[in-house]
Amino acid sequence: MHVSKRARVVAALTTATALVGTSLSTAAWAKTPAAVVVECAPAWSATTTYTGGDVTSSGGVNYRAKWWTLGEKPGASPWGPWAVVGDCGEPDPDPTTDPTTDPTTDPTTDPTTDPTTDPTTDPTTDPTTPPSGNPDEVCRPDGMEPTAGVDTPYCDVYDENGREILPNGLDRRVIGYFTSWRTGEKGQPAYLASDIPWDKLSTIHYAFAHIGPDNKVSVNADVPDNEATDMTWPEVPGAEMDPSLPYTGHFNLLHQYKEQNPGVKILPSVGGWAETGGYFDADGTRVASGGFYEMTKTQAGIDTFADSVVDFIREYDFDGIDIDYEYPTSNADAGNPDDFAIANAQRGQLWANYEKLMKTLRLTLDEAGAEDGEYYQLTAALPGSGWLLRGMEVSQVVEHLDFVNIMSYDLHGAWNEYVGGLAPLYDDGKDPELAAANVYGAYDNIGYLNTDWAAHYFGGAMQAGRINIGVPFYTRGWDGVTGGTNGMGGSARAPWGYDCPPGTEGSCGAGAAGVANLWYDLGEDGTPEPAGFNPIWHALNLENGVVGDYAESFGIPTTITGSFSHHFDPVTKNEWWWNSTTKTLITGDSEQAVGEKADYVIDQELGGIMIWELAGDYAWDEAAGQYQQGHTMIDLLHQRFSGTSPYGATKATGAAPTEALDVDISYEGFALGDNNYPINPSVRFTNNGSTAIPGGAKISFQYGTSAPGDMSGQGGWGTRVVARGHIGDNIGGLDGRFHTVEMTVPSSGIAPGASSASKVSWRLPAAQFSNVTVSFGGKTYATTYDHPRGVTVVSPGPGTDPGTDPTTGPPGACSGAAWSPQTAYNGGARVSHDGHYWTARYWTQGEAPGGAGQWGPWLDAGAC
Incomplete structure (x- = not known):
């Protein structure tokens, strides 16, 4: 001024x-x-x-x-x-x-x-920082980075609290993956768009699209009987084609039902296990072209893909895109074994390239949305395993996403011998895989293979309402289980001489086969892969001693040896079925586990539940005397999520400053994969404002309780944890959401346009820092790093004394406790002395505030 x-x-x-x-x-x-x-x-x-x-x-x-x-x-x-x-x-x-x-x-x-x-004393608004006048800024979700210079139409999808406007009376999302391959082949039960309970869902993800050899999004070759665009089901009521559309198949039906249910959003999902690193050609043969791994190597490839996504959305009237990249992690041998040669060679660049992809997609979708007058969502399926997340830095992509779908399932399976829950809600301190690897001993008895841990991981970086937990409507299982309680927690090593599949390092488990493996995949030799892979309706039939009338079409036995009993663990909320005769265990979620997870979503203010996959839901057919496809569990979710409280819409758990400094944070220097222990990056603070941040200023931030509350730092920043949200094991769940950390800016300060970094160390993965504030001059500011809603970006005026509160008048009587030379003060203690308030930097006794200048134990907190 x-x-x-x-x-x-x-x-x-x-x-x-x-x-x-x-x-x-x-x-x-x-x-x-x-x-x-x-x-x-x-x-x-x-x-x-x-x-x-x-x-x-x-x-x-x-x-x-x-x-x-x-x-x-x-x-x-x-x-x-x-x-x-x-x-x-x-x-x-x-x-x-x-x-x-x-x-x-x-x-x-x-x-x-x-x-x-x-x-x-006049903090003036910085006209160079967002918001830039977008009238829909009021609807932008808290924490989502706005696209500069674009009037993104957030209010098309979000209300003025930044919450998604949901259909069908829902207050939380119910998201279902609808797969392309349940077409009724060989007389097997079909699951078509006409089978979807449209009046109970908020969102449908179509699985899958992929990246073609031209780096463009595709749904396989344009050949006859393409499920998405060139298939019909004339014998199925409700599956009649709309002849006015230039395509048939699933997309024709989805378009019709979307018009009848306009509030339900449809987002095609790109990738998945099979199509992350390749695609299927006209003959249905998988081509390991590199997919995401190759497309993201250059910005030109990313741009081509992003532009094709917009064309794809517009052509088929979709509401955005879902990215299911499995996985952009620096861990060696992660993801589909068919892609190891491609992924491992790039694992040092995969995450950075993924960041570029998501940022480009956000920009491209926002620009297209502004042109079209409607908002296009960008979502992602991300892993829930602490091992995979260790190689994904601090999940920096979440600022570009409308929401995250956590793949909080497949946490155990026959890829190893450890018999555990497919998707436990909580840890019980006895996870067999974690115990064998001494994970509990390394991380203060915190187990990281459960939904609650994964939700807290992402909750460290984004508000609860942008997080959806994954629920499996299917099972995984083992044969020949020994030990455990009704098999759970036991072991099922593959028999001697068994040829373990690629990626298991020759140490796989004995996957359940035969009658307990309805939805099997075929191996390279064309034989069923034993995995205990079943829809929940088949698991319930096995529990009732029934092999359904569909069994023969899948080529599985039509009789059951022994019997399957149902079990539920009150701590982990695991559900499983145990056959003590064949020593077979299959694990997945039916009504009991799903109900517990619905309550968890409400209690934790999460955004909702994502389902893999819709065709696994069930209903009882009285005439046939068996369970079959239905929507019993979706009915339950709709009932629980209607008329409940709104989801959490803010990152901060309490009141946040209304003024913000233009400060950004970046994270550098992560080790790769398993070497990333302890997690020890450089955290760089960049001052994009027009005035300096003085030495002695306090930077406070929070990180998720997915990691123990013992973060430390190097480099003279005095990094210390000032509040722990959780201490000890996570049996039955983590307690709080955040640990709080304080750092002190070195004496050199951070000049306008400059940055300063400190090495910071923690152990288990934690997703970014949140609720970052900067305090000096007796005032605390939010930061633009968090992309908060409703703040004014300011630059404290030139000449402001960092030791003086600009809102305070001239010195007068001090109301705080006066400093006493006889009193011992701990760090953070506040006193008054010589017309000023003072805050102790560390333990001190007998040293008068101000006596030792800027290097002493007291920080001048302003006149009083």
Whole structure:
């Protein structure tokens, strides 16, 4: 803010009087109304040592020392050791102004309360920072990065609290993956768009599209009987084609039902296990082309893909895109074994390239949405396993996403011998895989293969309402289980001589086969892969001793040896079925587990539940005497999620500052994969504002309780955990959402346009920092890093004393407890002394506040 020389002289008068005595008394104004002479203090000398309160002059301006200083010239830095008192020497004469009647020159006016005359206390809005005037900014979800220069139509999808406007009376999302391959082949039960309970869902993800050899999104070759665009089911009521559309198949039916249910959103999902690193050609043969791994290697490839996504959405009237990239992690041998050669060679670049992809997609979708007048969502399926997430840095992509679907299933399976729950809600301290790897001993007894851990991981980076937990409507299982409780927690090593599939390092489990493996995949030799893979309706039939009338079409046995009993664990909320005769265990979620997870979503204020896959839901067919496809569990979710409380819409758990500094954070220098222990990146703070952040300023942030509350740092930032949200094991769930950490900016501060970094260390994966604040001058600011809603971006005015609260008036009586030399003070203690408030940096006794200058134990928190 520009302030005239006259205003600076007047504004400085009262403060200068108090500092340098009667030569600046108000009597001077009565004697010389036309021209005021403010005497210059002794000239500054580079060889003189100054202490706090000393006054000197330089270049016609009086300065007061804030703390001990030697050799640092006044005026060299607004955040240096010198505070401007005011001009000295001959002022600009103005005989027409009567200082006794002009409120801008009245020596009795308190400059700390007059924003027109106090350049040091007026935080001005920075016009260069967002929001940029987008009328829909009010609807932007908290924490989602706005696309600069684009009027993204957020209000098409979100309300003015930044919550998604959901259909069918829902307050939480019910998201179902609808797969392309349940077409009724070989007489097997079909699951078509006409089978979807449209009046119970919020969102449908079509699985899958993929990346073609041209880097464009595709749904397989344009050949006859393409499920998406060239297939019909004339014998199925409700599956009639709309002849006005230029395509048939699933997309024709989805378009029709979407028009009848316009509130339900449809997002095709790109990738998945089979199509992350390849695609299927016209003959149905998988081509390991590299898919995401190759497309993301260049920005040109990413741009081609992003543009094709917009064309794809517009052509088929979709509502956005879902990215199911399995997996952009730096872990070796992660994802589909068919792609290991491609992925492992790039694992040091996969995550950075994934970040570029998601940022580009967000920009491209927002630009298209602004053109089309409707908002296009960008979502992602991300893993729930702590092992995979260790190689995905701090999940920096979440700022670009509308929501995350956590794949909090497949946490155990026959890829190893450890018999555990497919999708446990909580840890019980006895997970067999974690126990065998001594994970509990390494991480304060925190287990990371459960839904609650994964939800807290992502909850460290984004508000609860943008997180959906995954629920499996299918099972996995083992044969020949030994030990455990009704098999759970036991072991099922593959028999000697068994040829374990690729990716298991020759140490796989004995997957359930035969009657307990209805939805099997075929191996390379064309034989069923034993995995205990079943829809829930088949598991319930096995529990009832029934092999359904569909069994023969799948080529499985039509009789059951022994019997399957149902079990539920009250701690983990695991559900499983155990055959003590064949020692077969299959695990998945039916009504009991799904009900527990629905309650969890409500209690934790999460956004909702994502289902893999819709065709696994069930209903009882009285006439046939068996369970079959239906929507019993979706009915349950719809009932629980209708008329409940709104989901959590803010990252912060309490009141947040309404003013923000333009500060960003980046994370650098992660080790790869399993070497990323402890997690020890450099965290870089960049000051994009127009004024410096002074040395001694406090930076506070929070991180998720998915990691133990013992974060530490190096580099002189004094990193320390000031509040723990959880301590000890996570049996039955993690307690709080955040740990809180405080850092102190080094004495050099962070100049405008500059950055400063510190090494920080933690152990289990944690997704970013959240609710970052910067405090100095007695005031706390939010940061643009968090992309908060409803804040004003400010730049504290030039000349602000970082040790003085700009909202505080001149020194007077202090209401806080007075400092005492006999009292021992811990870090964070607050006292008053010598007309100021002070905060202890660390333990101290007997050392007076201000006595040791800026390096002492006390931080000046402002005048009182």
